[in-house]
Amino acid sequence: MKIAVVSLLATLVVLQACGSSDNKKVAVQPKVNEVHMLQPDNIPSYIETFKLQYEQLDLQIDGVQYTLSFVDRDEAEKVLIAKYDKGLIYLGFDFEKEQPINNIMLLEGDTSDLENFKASAILKGINIELSEQEGNMVYQGSIEDANTKQLYSIRAVINESLLDAGDSTLTLEANVATLNGTLGTSTYIQMDELIKTKSFDTLKFGSVNGSINDAINMHTGRLIRAAKLTTLMPTGGLAHSGGVDLFAAGTQRIFQDGGELGVHSWCCLAGKDAGQLSKTDPAHGAQLTYFREMLGLDKGPEFYFFTINAAPAANVHKMNRAEMVKYSLVTE
Known part of the structure; x- marks a missing residue:
């Protein structure tokens, strides 16, 4: 899976030098301009920012904290998919507008083999509210078990580091x-x-x-x-x-x-x-x-x-x- 960013065009410059007294021209190895999506000098600050953001990722269900990790994005369905300790979480997200959508769905189940993933329980978001806090996007509300109808509180905090x-x-x-x-x-x-x-x-x-x-x-x-x-x-x-x-x-x-x-x-x-x-x-x-x-x-x-x-x-x-x-x- 690759996502590329427009960079500057790499240009070739061919240098030629004069030879000895016979005036023959000797080709010198072409010089190529370096192009980077992320400049090498900016890596330390990039990593520091990433670590700070990553520490702020959070998922709490009825006060119990879980770890989030990225799985996939479905731009057509407008969802961001992540793993947590008990299964998968689908967070509404408009990738074109780069903003969250107020819906959540959780599928409980074993995520060790995602290609053959089977949900043992489905929980859907109810009255999900969105807010932005210090650069983080926060989803907050309730989720309802589709079978038992039991309600649980939920709070999810995401930012760019998750992606x-x-x-x-x-x-x-x-x-x-x-x-x-x-x-x-x-x-x-x-x-x-x-x-x-x-x-x-x-x-x-x-x-x-x-x-x-x-x-x-x-x-x-x-x-x-x-x-x-x-x-x-x-x-x-x-x-x-x-x-x-x-x-x-x-x-x-x-x-x-x-x-x-x-x-x-x-x-x-x-x-x-x-x-x-x-x-x-x-x-x-x-x-x-x-x-x-x-x-x-x-x-x-x-x-x-x-x-x-x-x-x-x-x-x-x-x-x-x-x-x-x-x-x-x-x-x-």
């Missing part, structure tokens, strides 16, 4: 850290802390379904490259979209048969997938910068344009080994 965090986990065993979940700002924080405090040399992919925040995800990749980690896609492992971006960050990249690397276009700019945009569109700038760093001046852009044309945002193209070799993700 940006992701729900990734990073676990360390010996010299291997294993990454799972949806990537976001929390992934950057987890990776930064682990690199600074522990000794390990390999990042293994469990099941990584993509990123919810590409702006920070590319900087997570830069942490991986700076730490000179090997990235490992094991048999049975999976990385889609932004997960492939992180796999590409390894100084050595190992792909085992039975693993899965899935790519697709990011969405959207003026209603268009990235693959529908001109190759010269400025919106490609940050991604081109990133893949030049990871795969080189030639292979980087080639791979990026391959990914956005391989499948639209709503689908995934599973790469074969020949494609991985072609774009230097792996060797023969």
